[in-house]
Amino acid sequence: MVLPLYSLNTLRLGYSIVSCTFASTAKIFVAGDLKPSHISLQNHLLHRSITSKISADRHNFTVAYLINSCGLSPEGAISSSKWVELQSSQGADSVLALLSKHGLSETQISKVVSSRPAILVADPEKTLLPKLEFFSSVVVSREDFARILCFNPHLLSRSLENHIIPAYNFLRSLISEENVVAVLKRSSWIFLENRRKNVVPNIELLRELGMPQSCIASSQH
Template structure:
């Protein structure tokens, strides 16, 4: 039975899409020249027409299911249907019921399906349930679990044994269980990444350069996104931070690395520099000096910078 998540009007809309397409398909199938002279050509076309109709029927069933049971818009359903083809509803119904059991709301389930439609054809017992059980044993509340999966549904299609559990154990070897949960809430992407490609080499580089475990733990727990950058770019950012006079044994190095690692972060840094120069009359040396003493001054939004005010200029240097 299809899970009745949405209104009758939406149901009718889905059925109207199916009916119209079926009618169009049937019309294309029936119209033709049946004269004897065309029997040979017809024998070649008929199997293709039957196959096309079956394919169209399955496609329309998928679209209708995505609309009526998952809450997708007609446009979203058509787009998502390019990634999967449902043969019937029981399997997909079981997936929706399982997600609901673990605390996902109808809106959250709709977002999950829209983001990762192939989840509807995943085996609920063999593929999804073990991962849901693992994450529910790690995360404190069902609300948190629902938000994590809504934000990153790709987690449910990663290998539990080869990806998720090893990543959890890797993080747990560096930071507390509480901080691992925080990473899962805030930067769950790391559970999808091949940590050996960039994360591990980046951490090893910091160790080789003398960063203490306390600072590495700070980076892993609160600035995890920095570690995903390609090793070459990460190494270049580390050298840039060192050249500015930051001490690798202090937490300010971690904050500065966050501000300068990655194109987006550097763009924010450059924007902040220009704001300070334009609005407060800072020189380049003033900017670098303030950054060394308080790296977070270069990661604030323009609104916060202006709210901070020129009157705090001297405090910035004394912090």
């Protein structure tokens, strides 16, 4: 028996629909059987649980170290732990030893760490030592240097080549080396400021107003 053309087309269309429906049903069944979303959720929860435990352990270690090795109060240690996380005591021990070697007492070290907790994770040899040696060479007295650093530990967060030395040379162009030390003792903020943006324009203004260089120099300390 010969079927009309439109009947063949209808038959093909019906077969295609059935085939597609069956294939879709098969795919849904297989995907549902594997339950990938359920597995993914389990892995996510497990990973989050492990991560939370590790973070809690590191936080507790950091707080204990700040109390036992740095002399901070429990309240101070909890507050400072928001800004630093220690993986171990090795690097922090080296930082404390370096500060002690350069004349800081335990009380002064405690103040430095309290003001600048991130100093504990700084590289003692590459980052801190060159700055400590520079300031030690500028300030004659180890006691004065310890007091300066205790008063403004943020000095150690500035780049030696890009900030500290240029600031020192700028001051030396205005005042004597002795007076630079006086500036460090009384107002070391100038080593933290952007001198081109804040200091130089003020000095230029004083010069335009006719202030003698000797008065400008005295205003820096």
